[in-house]
Amino acid sequence: MDHFARLGLPAALDLDAVALDRAYFALQRQWHPDRFVSRPPDERARASAEAASLNEAYRTLKDPLSRAFYLAGMAGVNLPGDGKTIDDPDLLMEAMEAREALHDAGSLEAIDKLAADARQDIQKALAGLSSLFLANDRTAIRKALLRLRYLDKFAEEARARRMNIDRSNA
Amino acid sequence: MAYSEKLIDHYENPRNIGSFDKTAEDVGTGLVGAPACGDVMKLQIKVGADGLIEDAKFKTFGCGSAIASSSLVTEWVKGKTIDEAETIKNTDIARHLALPPVKIHCSVLAEDAIKAAIADYRAKVTRKAE
Structure with a gap:
């Protein structure tokens, strides 16, 4: 699942910051480890994995620049990685x-x-x-x-x- | 992370910082960048009538390893022919400065910069001959 889908938001550069926060905090409550303490281990593991992915999605999409780079990756834009040089x-x-x-x-x-x-x-x-x-x-x-x-x-x-x-x- | 003495020396006392007139016929300029870390490096060579590189200058905005790599290359190319200078490999630079693995890309930048400077000089010579 991509970060946008995880937060239930359209995959676009222009993102409503309030909608992003709202989606994140709602899902964060849903997957909070405290709610799974008395659940079986597999459910606990799932919740902690979901919470981690959610945090990563939020971190990536919150900042416009990192959102732009992430979206470019989804669009198949080829960007030079570590150690690659350019001569523009x-x-x-x-x-x-x-x-x-x-x-x-x-x-x-x-x-x-x-x-x-x-x-x-x-x-x-x-x-x-x-x-x-x-x-x-x-x-x-x-x-x-x-x-x-x-x-x-x-x-x-x-x-x-x-x-x-x-x-x-x- | 422990850096080698040679690396620290080139970083603290960089050789040949500066610029030549990039429009001069005997000057070749290489401008390269590593966008992943936001580094930019300019390396210039000045070629004498005898075909030897008589002087070299650089200007680098980047980390210490990028500065040391470009400083080292300007020292190495002086007195060499451009064909000899072209054979400098990033692995030679990395070995000499004992660059840690995460900084190998800085030596790649320096190799690309000298290659670009040589290509620029050759293009000028070709244009002049035409």
């Missing part, structure tokens, strides 16, 4: 220039500005992804997801850089 010059040039700008940013304000820009780019890219999924355009989905990986990494690096500066100012 436009994407890599963008990533390289962004990281250089972050490296050169000397103030908290400058870093926050770059991080805000990256967050905006992530939102825009995610918004554009919905229609690509509807059209099942695998090539474009792949391209957009690779860019999202780099934008997400950039946002993470910006947070780390910010913490370092904060610490050295303290």
Whole structure:
């Protein structure tokens, strides 16, 4: 069963966050180990397996980016895994220039500005992804997801850089 | 995880950080990335009139193993012909730096980067000859 089906939700990038939470908490109650303490071992084992799968489904679908990657896997989009390299010059040039700008940013304000820009780019890219999924355009989905990986990494690096500066100012 | 002395040395004192003008005729540029970890690596070679790589530079945004791998490759290729430089294997890099298994992909990135830089240089030479 895929994660969407497990939660009884349509397999789409645009997901109602409230509906997701509601479905998750209802099922979580249903399979909670406490309700199976006095049940036979096979039922207890089943409940604990269901609860674990449910948690994984929720974790995967809650975050839009991880939801997008999961949905891409379902759609048969071929993404480079660990140890695989790419040489898309436009994407890599963008990533390289962004990281250089972050490296050169000397103030908290400058870093926050770059991080805000990256967050905006992530939102825009995610918004554009919905229609690509509807059209099942695998090539474009792949391209957009690779860019999202780099934008997400950039946002993470910006947070780390910010913490370092904060610490050295303290 | 224990890292080798050579790895730590290249990470703490990276050789040949920087850039050449990528439009220069004697410069080959390789730009590669590993999207799974968000690494990006630029490796450049400058080829002399005698066909030997006279200088190399790199810029890498990634983990310590990726930085050390690219630093090592820039050292190795200097003084080599591009044909010789092309034979550098990721396994040589991984062995020299004693990369832990989970970091082998960083050496793959460095091998791909030098290959891409050589391909870029060759394409320039071919264009010039035409």
